Amino acid sequence: MAINAVGREVPTYVEGLGEFRPYAGVFATPPKGRRFGPTIRRTGGKKLLPSLRAAIEASGLKDGMTISFHHHFRNGDLLVNRVVNEIAAMGIKDLTLAASSLQSIHKEIIPHIRSGVITAITTSGLRGELAEVLSREVLLKAPVMIRSHGGRVRAIESGELKIDVAFIAAPNADEYGNLNGINGPTACGSLGYAFADAQYAECVVAVTDTLVPYPAIPISIPQTQVDYVVVVDKVGDPQGIMSGVTRLTRDPMELLIAEKACRVIEASGLFREGFSFQVGAGGSSLAVARFLRERMAATGVRGRFATGGITGYIVGMLKDRLIDAILDTQCFDLVAVESLRDDPRHVEMSASFYANPHTKTCTSDILDIMMLGATEIDLDFNVNVMTGSDGIMMGASGGHPDTAAGAKLRLVTAPLIRGRFPIVVDRVHTVVTPGECIDALVTQYGVAVNPRNPELKARLKDAGIDTVSIEELQERAERLTGKPEELALGDEIVALIEYRDGTLIDTVRRVI
Amino acid sequence: MRLAQLGVTRMLYRNAQAGSLESGDVMVRVSPCEEDEVSIHIESKVSPRFSNAIRNTVRQTAQELGVRNARFEIIDHGALDFVLRARVTTALKRAMEAPTNA
Structure with a gap:
């Protein structure tokens, strides 16, 4: 343990996650190393697969790997639960869930955490029942890594967070994987948080409910980064983003x-x-x-x-x-x-x-x-x-x-x-x-x-x-x-708060 | 002069309640009990940080009114101390009203 620059005691080594430096100041810890690069792959022309299961099989997902998701549908996200349910049914275990954020709708994955399908989580946010369970019980092999939006993409680009299979919820896509978030019945707008996942994951699965003729334009995430395309009935509920127009407070x-x-x-x-x-x-x-x-x-x-x-x-x-x-x-x-x-x-x-x-x-x-x-x-x-x-x-x-x-x-x-x-x-x-x-x-x-x-x-x-x-x-x-x-707090650390530069700024201890 | 200071013990005759379930308010339910004791059950989102404060206020308010045997059920939605005090006082006063006709 070490005392960091905001006076908090943080670990310097965490089983399952490795070594950490304590937070030293806003810009006190400079970057080092080179950008990570995923394995060069050629998927070729046949990317459209008949089911999510076929795509998970094709991705080569195995025990111990890392899967990633983006949170543009916020509480209207349907993909995380769906994919984790499918993976659990396939008998794959011990996965790291690397989501750009998790919402209360994701309480559906709690049983898959208890059964060992998901054994580690990194996310920006946690809410609702999932957050409560992870605050009160030690269910994962390592504490949840909480990262800021900038910190997450930094970790991906540096290779600290290696993604094996990225799942992209695509409101529309073509059969070669070009996709964007602005067209289609479930349009959610910007896909900004998914760009790094698409660029740095070993395998990228685009899941869409609206397959359009090639090319899907405008192209937000390009065919050059996408391995497989799967069509489902609905990728997300845009009403979960926040209904229609955001109203100004009258409080x-x-x-x-x-x-x-x-x-x-x-x-x-x-x-x-x-x-x-x-x-x-x-x-x-x-x-x-x-x-x-x-x-x-x-x-x-x-x-x-x-x-x-x-x-x-x-x-x-x-x-x-x-x-x-x-x-x-x-x-x-x-x-x-x-x-x-x-x-x-x-x-x-x-x-x-x-x-x-x-x-x-x-x-x-x-x-x-x-x-x-x-x-x-x-x-x-x-x-x-x-x-x-x-x-x-x-x-x-x-x-x-x-x-x-x-x-x-x-x-x-x-x-x-x-x-x-x-x-x-x-x-x-x-x-x-x-x-x-x-x-x-x-x-x-x-x-x-x-x-x-x-x-x-x-x-x-x-x-x-x-x-x-x-x-x-x-x-x-x-x-x-x-x-x-x-x-009343337990001794166990249930989450680590990573500062954007990769140092540890605080921990979250279990609530009794 | 507080009744308790005069050594007066007040009886509760009936179940009573005061307050609401609105945010910032508290619902206080009180009932007479046989034993000479004040029991307090608290349901509150703030109880991990304020359960002792709530308990003390309820106990103290009851004592000030000379009440020694009461069972309290406190359903709190983040009420500040003066709100809690007012709700407990009102609930107790209602519970003290003698039955009009048996």
């Missing part, structure tokens, strides 16, 4: 937080012609876009681009020419899917392009303004987005540590109290993003600027925005909630 508290955040942005000096930003899909984060938009209309300041998971609200800003471009790894609603299909200014972007710390430049390094969420934030501004206040895993690392590392202004918006839990705590249960990367916390009770950024504090003062210390916010929260009692 007055979330609107209050968003309005405060917008004032901070305007005072920061980064709200200027040609600025760029990313907001999430939920609550106060998306509502910030609404207030930004009002200020853009009032001042005439136009933005250049928006990134990340994209919602209809951001598409509206593109249509109204408040921004010029959208770089999209994942569509959060069907308006975004349509825009990606119809508007050339809305561009699909790979996870590596978006957030890989070990590529020449990633977009998250260019971003001006990043709106972040938090389940907890501590007095050092470390942020937890992975475990709930009960210690159970319930969230995702996602692009949080990636965008926080690169963007010029990193604001966390959160209500001061959620349920009975104070958001500001002495020490977050799980560090996902180091406090070094956070400039300020915006709550309904005030804005706390990280002392590491005195310039922002001075700018807010000049703009007449009052700030409070994060300690004051904590005290204010605890006056209402009381101090939470210590959690």
